[in-house]
Amino acid sequence: MSGISIPMKLLIGEQTTEINCRIQAGVNLHTDDRGIHMSRIYNLINAHLNNQVLSVNLIQDVLQRILQTHEKLSNYAQMHFYFEYRKWQKALLSDNYGWRTYPIEFTVHMNKNLITLQLGLEVMYSSTCPCSAALSRQLIQEKFLKDFTNKESIDSQTIADWLGKKKISVPHRHSQRSIAIVNLDIKDSMNFSLECIQTIIEDIEQTLGTAVQAAV
Known part of the structure; x- marks a missing residue:
C-alpha cells in the first residue's frame, strides 16, 4: 500500500x-x-x-x-x-x-x-550555471581583444589593471x-x-x- x-x-x-x-x-x-x-x-x-x-x-x-x-x-x-x-x-x-x-x-x-x-x-x-560562466568568459575575451587591438605587447600590470576595472566586469547571467x-x-x-x-x-x-x- x-x-x-x-x-x-x-x-x-x-x-x-x-x-x-x-x-x-x-x-x-x-x-x-x-x-x-x-x-x-x-x-x-x-x-x-x-x-x-x-x-x-x-x-x-x-x-x-x-x-x-x-x-x-x-x-x-x-x-x-x-x-x-x-x-x-x-x-x-x-x-x-x-x-x-x-x-x-x-x-x-x-x-x-x-x-x-x-x-x-x-x-x-x-550553484553557478556552467553555461553562464562560459558566456561571461567569452564576453570578457571579446572585450579584451577590442580594447587592446593593434597592441603588439602588453605587460602583466596593464592586464591586471584592466581586469580590475568595473566596466569590464561581465556578471553571470544567473x-x-x-x-x-x-x-x-x-x-x-x-x-x-x-x-x-x-x-x-x-x-x-x-x-x-x-x-x-x-x-x-
Missing part, C-alpha cells in the same frame, strides 16, 4: 516537531497464495503510528505486528516514510531567521527478525539551485536514532559551502 497519510512527530534533542508522513508499506507473498491482507496493514498503521514519535523501535513493532497478521503468507515486510524536516535557520549576515525544509525518506526492512535501514536526504544549494541527493545505508540499526538528521544536514551544507538561505 502506498500514499498512506499519517501525522507523526519527530524528536530532535528535546524539541518535538510535527510532521506529515506519507507511508508505503508492504509484505512479500509466497507463490502459492493469492493475496495479502491490505486492510490489516492499513488498520495497524492507523492504530500504532498516528501522532506518535517516529522511531526505529516503533516501526519495528508495527512491522512485527504486520507479519503476525500475515502468518504463513509472508516472512518479509517493509515500510517507507516520506516527510519534510523543518529547520528554523539564522541568516548568514543578520539576526533574521526563516524556515528551511528538507525532504527525508526513511525505509525499514524486516526479513524475519533482521532489520535493515536506509535514509535518504535532499539538500538544496546554490545562479541556479541544485539538489544534493544523499542516500545512506545504516549499519548500526539497533542504535540508530532519527535525531541525527539535523547533524547530517548541517554536515552536508558545510561540505557544499553554498547552502540556500531562508532569510538574507
